[in-house]
Amino acid sequence: MAIKQLTVFVPNKKGEIVSVTDILAKNNVNIRALSIAETEDFGILRLIVNDETTAEKVLKENEYLIKTVDVVGVKIGDAPGKLTGALDVLDKADINVEYLYAFMARTEKHAYVVLRVEDNSAAENALADAGFKLITEADINKL
Numbered sequence: 001m002a003i004k005q006l007t008v009f010v011p012n013k014k015g016e017i018v019s020v021t022d023i024l025a026k027n028n029v030n031i032r033a034l035s036i037a038e039t040e041d042f043g044i045l046r047l048i049v050n051d052e053t054t055a056e057k058v059l060k061e062n063e064y065l066i067k068t069v070d071v072v073g074v075k076i077g078d079a080p081g082k083l084t085g086a087l088d089v090l091d092k093a094d095i096n097v098e099y100l101y102a103f104m105a106r107t108e109k110h111a112y113v114v115l116r117v118e119d120n121s122a123a124e125n126a127l128a129d130a131g132f133k134l135i136t137e138a139d140i141n142k143l
Helices: 016-026 052-061 082-092 120-129 137-142
Strands: 003-011 031-038 042-049 065-077 097-102 110-117 133-135
Touching (some): 003 110, 016 042, 031 110, 042 052, 052 065, 065 082, 082 110, 120 133
Antiparallel strands (some): 003 042, 003 065, 065 133
16 A cells, blocks of 8 residues: 655756756646755655656656655644654554655645655554554545
8 A cells, every 4th residue: 555755866956856846747747745855966855746657757768866665655633743643653563764754735634644664564554553544546646
């Protein structure tokens, strides 16, 4: 049930991020979530998109280095402590969270969170058993 994340390695210089987003836009790829971390020489742009196959293809055609990884998406209530509840479930299941970021979602009562963990299956089972709704590729396509 994991969702696909594109990790794009982008030179850390003016205009590179807009180049990536422009390529995606021109190919009708909609960004649903993103995160960027930078170093002195390059940035690591993490994307959840509505069409990862097209995104990967067009970015590779434009000479971007891309890695696709499976991540866990979870729907949590939009109230104080709800994220802590999900993270606590994973902590009690001895699952390390490598990083996380939030979705751009069209909802007033929930937030969508992307989690990169050591074991997607174990994280999905722990979260589902605790009553959290997992996000699927179909859910992303509805956004």
